[in-house]
Amino acid sequence: MRCGAAPLGPPQKDVPGDGGTRGRGSGAAPLTPLPAPVLQVMLLGDSGVGKTCFLLQFKDGAFLSGTFIATVGIDFRNKVVAVDGVKVKLQIWDTAGQERFRSVTHAYYRDAQALLLLYDITSKMSFDNIRAWLTEIHEYAQKDVVIMLLGNKADVSSERMVRTEDGASLAREYGVPFMETSAKTGMNVELAFLAIARELKQRAVQLPDEPRFQIHDYIEAQQKRSGCCAFI
Amino acid sequence: MAADVHKKKGWEVPNGSLAPGNGQHAERSESPTPGLAQGTEPGKGQSAGQEGAMFVHTRSYEDLTSPEDGGAVVRSPEERRGEPAEPTSMEQISKDFSELSTQLTGMALDLEEEMRQSQEGKLEPSPQATRHDSVLSGKEEEDVTMDTWRMHRKHVFVLSEAGKPVYSRYGSEEALSSTMGVMMALVSFLEAEKNAIRSIHADGYKVVFVRKSPLVLVAVARTRQSEQEIAHELLYIYYQILSLLTWTQLNHIFQQKQNYDLRRLLAGSERITDNLLDLMAHDPSFLMGAVRCLPLAASVRDAVSTSLQQAKAKSLVFSILLSGNQLVSLVRKKDQFLHPIDLHLLFNLISSSSSFREGEAWTPICLPKFNSSGFFHAHISYLEQEMDLCLLLVSTDREDFFTVSDCKRRFQERLRRRGVHHALQEALRTPFYSVAQVGIPDLRHFIYKSKSSGLFTSPEIEAPYVREEEKERLLGLYQYLHSRAHNSSRPLKNIYFTGPRENLLAWVTSAFELYICYSPLGTKAGAISAVNKLMKWIRKEEDRLFILTPQTY
Numbered sequence: 001m002r003c004g005a006a007p008l009g010p011p012q013k014d015v016p017g018d019g020g021t022r023g024r025g026s027g028a029a030p031l032t033p034l035p036a037p038v039l040q041v042m043l044l045g046d047s048g049v050g051k052t053c054f055l056l057q058f059k060d061g062a063f064l065s066g067t068f069i070a071t072v073g074i075d076f077r078n079k080v081v082a083v084d085g086v087k088v089k090l091q092i093w094d095t096a097g098q099e100r101f102r103s104v105t106h107a108y109y110r111d112a113q114a115l116l117l118l119y120d121i122t123s124k125m126s127f128d129n130i131r132a133w134l135t136e137i138h139e140y141a142q143k144d145v146v147i148m149l150l151g152n153k154a155d156v157s158s159e160r161m162v163r164t165e166d167g168a169s170l171a172r173e174y175g176v177p178f179m180e181t182s183a184k185t186g187m188n189v190e191l192a193f194l195a196i197a198r199e200l201k202q203r204a205v206q207l208p209d210e211p212r213f214q215i216h217d218y219i220e221a222q223q224k225r226s227g228c229c230a231f232i
Numbered sequence: 233m234a235a236d237v238h239k240k241k242g243w244e245v246p247n248g249s250l251a252p253g254n255g256q257h258a259e260r261s262e263s264p265t266p267g268l269a270q271g272t273e274p275g276k277g278q279s280a281g282q283e284g285a286m287f288v289h290t291r292s293y294e295d296l297t298s299p300e301d302g303g304a305v306v307r308s309p310e311e312r313r314g315e316p317a318e319p320t321s322m323e324q325i326s327k328d329f330s331e332l333s334t335q336l337t338g339m340a341l342d343l344e345e346e347m348r349q350s351q352e353g354k355l356e357p358s359p360q361a362t363r364h365d366s367v368l369s370g371k372e373e374e375d376v377t378m379d380t381w382r383m384h385r386k387h388v389f390v391l392s393e394a395g396k397p398v399y400s401r402y403g404s405e406e407a408l409s410s411t412m413g414v415m416m417a418l419v420s421f422l423e424a425e426k427n428a429i430r431s432i433h434a435d436g437y438k439v440v441f442v443r444k445s446p447l448v449l450v451a452v453a454r455t456r457q458s459e460q461e462i463a464h465e466l467l468y469i470y471y472q473i474l475s476l477l478t479w480t481q482l483n484h485i486f487q488q489k490q491n492y493d494l495r496r497l498l499a500g501s502e503r504i505t506d507n508l509l510d511l512m513a514h515d516p517s518f519l520m521g522a523v524r525c526l527p528l529a530a531s532v533r534d535a536v537s538t539s540l541q542q543a544k545a546k547s548l549v550f551s552i553l554l555s556g557n558q559l560v561s562l563v564r565k566k567d568q569f570l571h572p573i574d575l576h577l578l579f580n581l582i583s584s585s586s587s588f589r590e591g592e593a594w595t596p597i598c599l600p601k602f603n604s605s606g607f608f609h610a611h612i613s614y615l616e617q618e619m620d621l622c623l624l625l626v627s628t629d630r631e632d633f634f635t636v637s638d639c640k641r642r643f644q645e646r647l648r649r650r651g652v653h654h655a656l657q658e659a660l661r662t663p664f665y666s667v668a669q670v671g672i673p674d675l676r677h678f679i680y681k682s683k684s685s686g687l688f689t690s691p692e693i694e695a696p697y698v699r700e701e702e703k704e705r706l707l708g709l710y711q712y713l714h715s716r717a718h719n720s721s722r723p724l725k726n727i728y729f730t731g732p733r734e735n736l737l738a739w740v741t742s743a744f745e746l747y748i749c750y751s752p753l754g755t756k757a758g759a760i761s762a763v764n765k766l767m768k769w770i771r772k773e774e775d776r777l778f779i780l781t782p783q784t785y
Contacts (some may be wrong), residue, residue, distance in 0.1 A: 047500055069585060069586060073595025073596065075587065100476065101595070
C-alpha cells in the first residue's frame with residue numbers, strides 16, 4: 001500500500017467515506033474532474049510551542065491569547081485551500097505535546113503526508129528536543145513524508161533563546177525546509193501550509209518526466225517577495 | 233522512611249464504604265448504572281404499576297411526625313459547630329502530631345512556620361521546571377506564604393509515597409514540597425505502628441488523608457462536609473489521575489522508580505483536576521453519585537438514542553450524547569456497563585477544555601471503574617459549534633479514528649433524517665426546568681435520585697440562591713443532610729432540618745433518595761404533603777426527566 005508504513009499496529013484499513021481519496025493514487029487521471037485531493041498534515045512539537053495557535057491562525061485568522069489550554073490527545077480538522085486554482089483538502093492533525101499522548105500520536109504518524117515540526121524560539125528546550133522528534137519521525141512516519149521545521153513565536157524576539165541561524169543549520173543538517181513563524185502575527189503561517197500543500201499536490205499529479213516541485217526554492221522565493229529573511 | 237513505606241505497599245486504609253476493594257482494578261465495576269443497563273425505571277424501586285406502593289418503605293412518615301424519634305430532627309450545622317468538640321482530646325491530637333512531625337523529619341512544629349521555611353529553603357527549580365509550570369499549567373501560581381493562600385476553603389494535595397508533590401490545587405507544587413514531606417511523614421509514622429491516619433480535626437479544619445498506593449491524597453478543608461465526603465472527593469481525584477494514566481501504568485512507574493516525578497506525565501492535566509474540584513463544589517452529581525439527564529420529550533430522546541444505536545462500529549463500547557453536564561442519551565454495548573463515576577470523569581474532561589469545541593478530538597482515556605488497567609480511545613466532538621451538544625464515542629481501538637469519525641457522520645445524518653434536530657435545539661434552550669412547574673408554592677428546590685437507574689433530577693437553582701456563595705451554601709446543606717443520612721455508624725432514613733433561612737427534608741429509602749428545600753415558614757406537615765405531591769409530579773414527568781428505555785447496540 002504505502003511504503004514505509006510504521007511497524008506498529010494492524011495494517012491500514014480502508015476507511016468508509018473518504019478512505020479512497022486519502023491516498024495519493026487519486027491523481028492518476030488528471031483529465032476527469034476529481035474531488036479535491038485530500039492531504040494529511042500533522043503538527044508536532046513540544047507542549048506549549050504554539051501548535052494549536054498556529055493552526056487556528058491558519059484556519060480562522062485568529063490568535064488565541066490568554067491562558068494556555070493543553071490539547072487533549074489529537075485533534076482533527078479540515079481546511080480546503082486553493083493551490084494554483086485547484087482545491088486541495090487539508091486534513092490537519094493537531095497533537096498534544098505531552099509525553100502521555102505519544103502512543104496515540106505515533107499511531108497516526110504514518111497516515112500523514114506532511115509534518116510541521118514546531119519549536120518555540122523562546123525555549124531552548126523545545127529546540128533541543130527537535131532532534132528527538134526527528135528521530136521519532138524517522139521511526140514512525142512514512143519514508144517520503146514532507147517535513148518542515150518551524151521556529152514559532154518569532155514575534156517575541158525580546159525573549160529569544162534560539163538564534164535563527166541555529167534553526168537554519170539544524171534544518172540544513174536534516175535537509176528539511178525551515179522558517180520562523182508567528183502564530184500571533186500570522187507571519188509565515190499560511191506560507192507554511194501552502195508550501196506543503198503545493199508540494200504534495202505536485203507529487204500527487206506529477207507526471208514521470210515533469211520537473212520536481214522544489215519546496216525549498218518556493219519558500220525562498222515567497223519569502224523574498226514578502227520581504228522576510230528568516231530562511232536558510 | 234521511604235523504604236518503610238515501600239514495605240507496606242498494598243496496605244490499604246480500611247475505609248469500607250469508600251475505598252473500593254484492593255482488587256478493584258482488576259475487575260469490572262460492581263455497581264454499574266443498572267437503569268441504563270437493565271431497562272429499569274427510575275421510579276422502579278416502588279415497583280412500577282403500583283402507584284400506591286410508592287410509599288411502601290415509608291415508615292418514614294410516622295418518623296417525620298414524631299419528633300421523639302431520635303434522628304428525625306437534627307440541629308443545624310452552625311449549632312453543632314459551636315459546641316465544644318472534646319477540646320482535650322483535640323489538643324492532645326494536634327500536639328501529638330506536631331511533635332511527631334518534628335521527631336520524624338526535624339522540620340517545623342506548625343504548618344505556618346513550616347510553610348515559611350519551605351519558601352526560604354525552596355529547592356532551586358531548574359529553569360526547565362519553572363517553564364514547565366508557567367507554560368503547561370497556564371495558571372498564575374499563588375504565593376503559598378500569603379494569607380490568601382491559607383484562606384482557601386479547600387486545599388487538595390496529591391503526593392507520591394516518596395513524599396514528592398504530584399498536585400496542589402493552589403500554589404506551586406515546588407513551594408509545597410516540604411509541606412508534602414510532612415504529610416507523608418504523618419502517614420508513614422502511623423503505618424509503622426500498624427495504624428492509619430484518616431483525618432485530623434482542629435481549629436475548624438478537617439485534614440483528610442486517603443491512601444491509594446502509590447499515591448497519598450490529602451485535603452485540608454474548612455467546609456461543612458463530613459470526613460467521609462471529603463475522602464470521597466479525594467477518591468474522585470485519584471480516579472481522575474487513573475483516567476489519565478491507568479492503574480497499571482501508575483504502579484509500574486513507581487515500581488521502576490520510587491521517587492519519580494509524576495508531574496511530568498500529568499503535565500497539562502492540572503486544568504482537568506482543578507475543574508473537577510470546582511465542579512464538585514457546586515454540582516450535586518458527585519454528591520449523589522448519579523447522573524442528571526437533560527429534560528427531553530421521550531419521543532425525541534428515543535429518536536436520538538436510536539440514531540446513536542444505528543451509528544455503531546465494532547470497536548464502539550459507549551456512545552454518549554451530553555449537554556453541559558447533563559446526559560442526553562447513552563447507548564452501550566451489550567453487557568458492558570458504565571459506572572456513574574466514569575461518566576462524571578468524562579463529563580469533567582469535556583467541560584474542562586474549550587479545545588473540543590472545534591474539530592474532532594481523539595484521546596486515550598481510562599475509565600477506572602470499568603477497567604483501570606487499560607485505555608479506551610474517545611472521540612470527542614461537538615455536533616454544531618453554537619449548540620451545546622457534545623458527542624462522545626468510546627472505542628476500544630486506538631487505530632479506529634476514521635471509523636469512529638464516520639459513526640459521528642452517520643449519527644448526524646440519521647438525526648437529520650428523523651427531523652428531531654429542531655426539537656433538540658428547543659430542549660437545549662431550556663436545559664433546566666423551574667421548580668415552579670411542580671406547583672408547590674413553598675418548595676424552593678429538590679434533588680431526587682433513583683437508585684436503581686443511577687440517575688437523578690433536580691430543578692434549576694433559583695432565588696433566593698442567586699449568588700455563587702448562596703448556591704454553594706445550598707449544596708452545603710444537601711451535603712450535610714447526605715452525610716447524616718449516609719453516616720456509616722448511624723445512618724438515618726429521614727431528616728427534618730429547620731434552619732434560619734430554609735427548611736430541608738431528606739428521605740432515603742432503598743429505592744430512592746429525596747432531598748427537598750422549602751421556605752423557612754413552611755411547616756413539617758406542609759413538607760410532608762409537598763413530598764407527596766412532588767413524588768406524583770416526578771412520576772408524571774419521569775419519561776421526560778429520566779432515561780427509561782436504555783439502549784444497547
